[in-house]
Amino acid sequence: MTDMPDTTLTGDPSHDAPAEHGDDAAGYYTPGAPISDAKAPQGPIADRWQTRKFEARLVNPANRRKLDIIIVGTGLAGGSAAATLGEAGYNVKTFCYQDSPRRAHSIAAQGGINAAKNYKEDGDSAHRLFYDTVKGGDYRSRESNVYRLAEVSTNIIDQCVAQGVPFAREYGGLLDNRSFGGVQVSRTFYARGQTGQQLRIGAYQAMERQVAAGTVEQFTRHEMLELIVVDGKARGIIARDMVTGEIQTHLADVVVLASGGYGNVFFLSTNAMGSNVTAAWRAHRKGAYMANPCYTQIHPTCIPVTGAHQSKLTLMSESLRNDGRIWVPKKKADCEKDPRDIPEEDRDYYLERIYPSFGNLVPRDIASRAAKNVCDEGRGVGPEVDGVRRGVYLDFSAAIERLGRAGIEEKYDNLFDMYARITGENPYETPMRIYPAVHYVMGGLWVDYDLQSTIPGLFVTGEANFSDHGANRLGASALMQGLADGYFVLPHTIRDYLADGPFEKVPEDHPAVVEARRSVEDRVAHFLSTNGTRSVDSYHRELGIIMWEYCGMERSEDGLRKAIDLIRTLRDDFWRNVKVLGTAESLNQSLEKAGRVADFLELGELMCIDALNRRESCGGHFRAESQTEDGEALRHDDQFAYVAAWEFIGDPERSMGTPVLHKEDLVYTAIEMKQRSYK
Numbered sequence: 193m194t195d196m197p198d199t200t201l202t203g204d205p206s207h208d209a210p211a212e213h214g215d216d217a218a219g220y221y222t223p224g225a226p227i228s229d230a231k232a233p234q235g236p237i238a239d240r241w242q243t244r245k246f247e248a249r250l251v252n253p254a255n256r257r258k259l260d261i262i263i264v265g266t267g268l269a270g271g272s273a274a275a276t277l278g279e280a281g282y283n284v285k286t287f288c289y290q291d292s293p294r295r296a297h298s299i300a301a302q303g304g305i306n307a308a309k310n311y312k313e314d315g316d317s318a319h320r321l322f323y324d325t326v327k328g329g330d331y332r333s334r335e336s337n338v339y340r341l342a343e344v345s346t347n348i349i350d351q352c353v354a355q356g357v358p359f360a361r362e363y364g365g366l367l368d369n370r371s372f373g374g375v376q377v378s379r380t381f382y383a384r385g386q387t388g389q390q391l392r393i394g395a396y397q398a399m400e401r402q403v404a405a406g407t408v409e410q411f412t413r414h415e416m417l418e419l420i421v422v423d424g425k426a427r428g429i430i431a432r433d434m435v436t437g438e439i440q441t442h443l444a445d446v447v448v449l450a451s452g453g454y455g456n457v458f459f460l461s462t463n464a465m466g467s468n469v470t471a472a473w474r475a476h477r478k479g480a481y482m483a484n485p486c487y488t489q490i491h492p493t494c495i496p497v498t499g500a501h502q503s504k505l506t507l508m509s510e511s512l513r514n515d516g517r518i519w520v521p522k523k524k525a526d527c528e529k530d531p532r533d534i535p536e537e538d539r540d541y542y543l544e545r546i547y548p549s550f551g552n553l554v555p556r557d558i559a560s561r562a563a564k565n566v567c568d569e570g571r572g573v574g575p576e577v578d579g580v581r582r583g584v585y586l587d588f589s590a591a592i593e594r595l596g597r598a599g600i601e602e603k604y605d606n607l608f609d610m611y612a613r614i615t616g617e618n619p620y621e622t623p624m625r626i627y628p629a630v631h632y633v634m635g636g637l638w639v640d641y642d643l644q645s646t647i648p649g650l651f652v653t654g655e656a657n658f659s660d661h662g663a664n665r666l667g668a669s670a671l672m673q674g675l676a677d678g679y680f681v682l683p684h685t686i687r688d689y690l691a692d693g694p695f696e697k698v699p700e701d702h703p704a705v706v707e708a709r710r711s712v713e714d715r716v717a718h719f720l721s722t723n724g725t726r727s728v729d730s731y732h733r734e735l736g737i738i739m740w741e742y743c744g745m746e747r748s749e750d751g752l753r754k755a756i757d758l759i760r761t762l763r764d765d766f767w768r769n770v771k772v773l774g775t776a777e778s779l780n781q782s783l784e785k786a787g788r789v790a791d792f793l794e795l796g797e798l799m800c801i802d803a804l805n806r807r808e809s810c811g812g813h814f815r816a817e818s819q820t821e822d823g824e825a826l827r828h829d830d831q832f833a834y835v836a837a838w839e840f841i842g843d844p845e846r847s848m849g850t851p852v853l854h855k856e857d858l859v860y861t862a863i864e865m866k867q868r869s870y871k
């Protein structure tokens with residue numbers, strides 16, 4: 193069982209250009225100049241990060257006290273950055289919209305965090321983690337970034353253990369590991385099914401230490417609604433105090449966005465209800481390019497949708513695929529039966545059948561598509577929703593027989609309890625039912641190797657940037673990336689920018705500041721005075737249906753064109769007909785959501801244009817027109833081996849305008865591009 197039977201790109205006809213086909217997205221965008229990552233060092237891949245760290249200029253401790261940093265977002269990415277930059281002696285201001293940094297979406301992470309520690313002596317190494325991640329991302333990520341991520345992964349575990357994060361341990365006391373999809377080693381560190389929460393507490397404590405020390409000032413329940421750009425550089429934000437409604441100006445020498453992902457553009461997702469794109473989208477409108485926005489991760493193991501009443505979906509951690517076996521009945525006629533009455537020979541363990549090397553641990557994009565396919569064939573299980581059964585079994589009976597119920601409880605009890613509470617079924621006795629759902633976005637603001645966006649002085653970390661996962665993220669790698677960015681990467685790269693300081697102070701009456709503030713006030717006033725007939729949620733739900741239908745698990749040229757038209761019509765209606773109750777000077781969730789949905793309505797269109805442009809299938813982006821004979825994703829490296837970096841062009845107030853596409857070529861020197869195979 194090896195993951196090496198890949199066929200190389202050279203001479204593989206499946207990678208040749210599709211029969212000459214025009215640009216599907218022609219007319220929806222303007223081609224722009226190529227973009228390159230000027231900060232990425234050259235030389236042997238293993239030396240690049242060391243080289244960059246050495247070459248990045250230093251700021252002496254006395255000068256750090258004179259430099260102000262704003263960090264928007266205090267999840268794992270922002271919280272770890274705030275703790276580290278505060279400890280280094282900079283003046284840090286943090287912002288989050290929750291009542292405590294503890295409540296960031298990061299707390300929801302269940303399964304684990306990867307690191308190439310090789311504690312199991314099973315052949316792991318930084319190079320293997322690098323290889324798995326580039327391959328898992330379907331060769332659409334940057335090799336320098338991914339190698340750095342693999343390299344610093346080991347430091348993260350040491351840092352977190354030093355903070356007291358209670359990672360699971362083996363009988364002998366050593367840290368335990370389990371496996372996640374797309375790999376054949378065990379490198380995932382975990383704290384039962386609460387890894388994100390425990391890491392969050394570690395980063396939060398480290399940040400609060402700096403709050404007590406006076407280096408970090410935190411603003412909770414404050415929402416960034418605009419970026420301030422002065423003379424082409426990011427110099428601050430406009431935020432709204434969500435309790436009093438006060439619009440505030442905050443100025444700094446540099447701004448970091450760690451504002452998380454935008455999966456909620458689909459309305460239904462596993463993300464926290466508040467996760468949104470506003471901070472990133474406001475920056476995009478001010479000049480920060482948005483990269484690969486169409487790359488969305490649909491996670492295979494979520495509790496199936498039960499009807500139109502839902503506003504939230506629940507993840508069942510990928511870690512469950514270590515012990516759970518996925519199957520559907522072989523015969524449609526069995527789909528209504530109690531699964532326990534279906535004999536072994538009538539079950540189709542389809543992942544084990546199609547992908548014998550990786551079995552139930554194939555990457556998420558592959559497992560999700562396979563689940564969709566068997567349900568489309570009419571072999572789904574569970575109640576029918578809109579005439580189709582959209583569910584497959586995740587069965588622990590063999591594992592319970594092998595490990596005993598106590599063994600399963602020890603690993604997964606909180607996940608099993610959660611499943612039982614939500615579905616009313618006991619997963620120890622009957623198999624869980626799962627189905628794919630939107631979970632994570634690989635797209636995000638474009639950053640260079642230093643994590644700096646196309647706006648000088650604006651850095652982006654964590655899920656908000658696009659940097660490391662290509663077209664598909666491997667499980668347990670988001671926490672790794674967020675903490676790598678915050679604890680180990682940004683603190684080194686940001687100093688190179690700050691070494692140009694001290695910077696001239698920006699007065700609050702600077703025209704760019706006044707303009708940013710005015711635009712926020714106007715937007716708030718517009719929403720409250722429109723007095724239309726439809727609720728914000730109804731627009732969000734409708735957008736989500738369009739996105740899921742046409743820009744979800746499978747995309748096609750016709751569907752994407754249709755989606756763009758539908759979104760444009762919906763957006764137009766939203767601006768004329770939305771109803772936002774309440775006042776500006778108080779807690780007003782309807783007003784908060786209106787701003788977020790307005791930005792989702794623009795992002796949704798860009799995602800569809802990006803998906804339309806990319807007439808290939810790669811990772812989570814599956815174009816119906818580009819598949820192999822057996823239905824696998826078919827890349828076209830000769831045409832699409834690039835990062836799509838989109839520049840916003842438009843009326844600064846409302847209209848989207850026509851975006852400009854800048855392509856960054858993906859060049860691999862340390863790894864060979866191959867057709868992905870997990871068979």
Ligand SMILES: Cc1cc2nc3c(=O)[nH]c(=O)nc-3n(C[C@H](O)[C@H](O)[C@H](O)COP(=O)(O)OP(=O)(O)OC[C@H]3O[C@@H](n4cnc5c(N)ncnc54)[C@H](O)[C@@H]3O)c2cc1C
Pocket residue numbers: 264265266267268269270287288289290293296297298299300301302303304305306387388414415416417450451452453462463464467468470471507631632653654655656667668669670671672674
């Ligand atoms: C259910 C679930 C389980 C997961 N499990 C795992 C796992 O086991 N392993 C793994 O590696 N990954 C997992 N992930 C993915 C991972 O949790 C996220 O990618 C990661 O936590 C994102 O961290 P972040 O710091 O970038 O953003 P977040 O944790 O989302 O934090 C965003 C921060 O930005 C703030 N913010 C956003 N916009 C604004 C604004 N306009 N103004 C002010 N503040 C703002 C928020 O208040 C918050 O503080 C999981 C995801 C989900 C949905």
